[in-house]
Every structure is written in C-alpha cells, then in structure tokens.
Amino acid sequence: MVRTEILIKKLKMMEMKLKERVERVRAMERLAIAKLIIPFCLGIAAAVILYLAGQDVYTRYATVFIIYSFTPLGGAIAAIPAGLGLGIHPAGLIAFIVFSDAVISLFLVWNFDHAKKIPLIGKMVEKVEESGNKALMRYRWAKRFGFVGLVLLVMFPLQWTGSAVGSIVGRLIGMPPLMTWLGVVLGTLIRTTLFTLISIGVASLFLG
Structure with missing residues (x-):
C-alpha cells in the first residue's frame, strides 16, 4: 500500500514536470514567433503612417x-x-534611416538562425553572414574593440559594413543581442547625422 502511494506521488511529480516542460516549450515557441513578426509589423506600421x-x-x-x-x-x-x-x-531623414536600420538589425539579432530557414530571406541572410565573416577577417580591430569596434564598423561606409553586416558581426564576436542592436543603432545614428550635416554644408557652400 505504501509503495503504491509512493509510486502514485512519483507519477504525479513526473506529470507536473512534463507539463512544465511542455509549457516552457510553448512559451519559447510563442516568443520565437513574436520575434519573427514584430520587425515586420514595425516596418509595415511605418509604411502605413507614411x-x-x-x-x-x-x-x-x-x-x-x-x-x-x-x-x-x-x-x-x-x-x-x-x-x-x-x-x-534633416531630422525626419535621420530618423527614417536610423529606424530602417534598427528594424533590420532587430530582425537579424533576434532571428538569425531561424531566418536562414525561411525561403528567399534565408539566402539573403546567408549572404549577409558571408559578408560578416569577410568583414571580421578584413577589419580585425572590430573584434578587438568589441562594442566600440561594432559602432565604428557600422559608422564608416566601407566594403562589408553597415547595419545588416554589423548585426551579424556582433553575433559572430559573441556580443549579446541587445548590445549588438544598440551598437548598430548608435553607429547608424552617428553616421547618418554626420553625413546629413556634411550634405547640408556642401549644399550651402554651392547654393549659398
């Protein structure tokens, strides 16, 4: 009798643990779907507003x-x-470009592994990953300087740079998704602001 009760308790505990695991898996699946959808929703929302x-x-x-x-x-x-x-x-232009890069970076840092399995998008992500590897080989200082290196990599319009490549590079050098995203956004903000100011100055020089 005692053994039967112990066995029943063990079975109930196993059942509870199994339910907890199933719930965790479901929660992870819901989170993965949300991470996949949110960047697209942000892009669509911006397009609708415009x-x-x-x-x-x-x-x-x-x-x-x-x-x-x-x-x-x-x-x-x-x-x-x-x-x-x-x-x-100028402010609207800067905000638009930074927002665009922020959405692209958000999609990549959240969905890099999953995105490679999506038809059409997967091939594009693989090309970006290839560019990221080339960037790391060519600009070794980016890995050495970590977050600052990532910001600089995104800032300068060199070959194999930019927000998409920067997002992959951040992942390849082991940076957390949030830090990678912040580095890309900051680099884009600085680059876009500088180029906008330079463009305004050049235009004023020729038109003024």
Whole structure:
C-alpha cells in the first residue's frame, strides 16, 4: 500500500514536470514567433503612417529607402543628399534611416538562425553572414574593440559594413543581442547625422 502511494506521488511529480516542460516549450515557441513578426509589423506600421501622411511624403521616403537599401556601397552617401534634395527635413531623414536600420538589425539579432530557414530571406541572410565573416577577417580591430569596434564598423561606409553586416558581426564576436542592436543603432545614428550635416554644408557652400 505504501509503495503504491509512493509510486502514485512519483507519477504525479513526473506529470507536473512534463507539463512544465511542455509549457516552457510553448512559451519559447510563442516568443520565437513574436520575434519573427514584430520587425515586420514595425516596418509595415511605418509604411502605413507614411502613406497616410500623403502620397508625396510616401514617395519621397520610399525613394530614399530604395536608394539606401540597394546602393551596393555607401547607400547613406547617396540616399541622404537625395532625401534632402527631395525636401525631406534633416531630422525626419535621420530618423527614417536610423529606424530602417534598427528594424533590420532587430530582425537579424533576434532571428538569425531561424531566418536562414525561411525561403528567399534565408539566402539573403546567408549572404549577409558571408559578408560578416569577410568583414571580421578584413577589419580585425572590430573584434578587438568589441562594442566600440561594432559602432565604428557600422559608422564608416566601407566594403562589408553597415547595419545588416554589423548585426551579424556582433553575433559572430559573441556580443549579446541587445548590445549588438544598440551598437548598430548608435553607429547608424552617428553616421547618418554626420553625413546629413556634411550634405547640408556642401549644399550651402554651392547654393549659398
């Protein structure tokens, strides 16, 4: 009788532990899905806000985004003068570019391993990872200086740099996701602000 009661207690404990494990797995799955969806939701929300602001506003920012995203080297160098030329306020331009990079970085630091399994996106992530490895081989100081090195890597428009590559580099050198994201955002903010000020100064020099 006593043995039976002990066995029943053990079975109940095993059942409780199993339920706890299942719940933890489910919670992790929900968190993983949220991390995958949130960056897309932020991007869509920004696009909707710009669209509601007016077709002209939407077209201006969309043009900047296309130039910034698809210029092979130094997208900011081309996108910022273009944005200013389209009449976008410097503060709005800086905020838009920083936000764009922040969302991309957030997606990568949260979903790097999962993203490689997603059709189409996976190939892009693998290319970014390859660029990240090349960046580490070429700019060894980035690993040596840690957070500061990551900020500098994102700041300068060199080959195999930028927010996406910076996000991967931060992961490769073992930085926590939050620190990697902060480093990318800070680097983008400094770079975008400097290039905007330089562009305004150059424009004033020629037009003033």
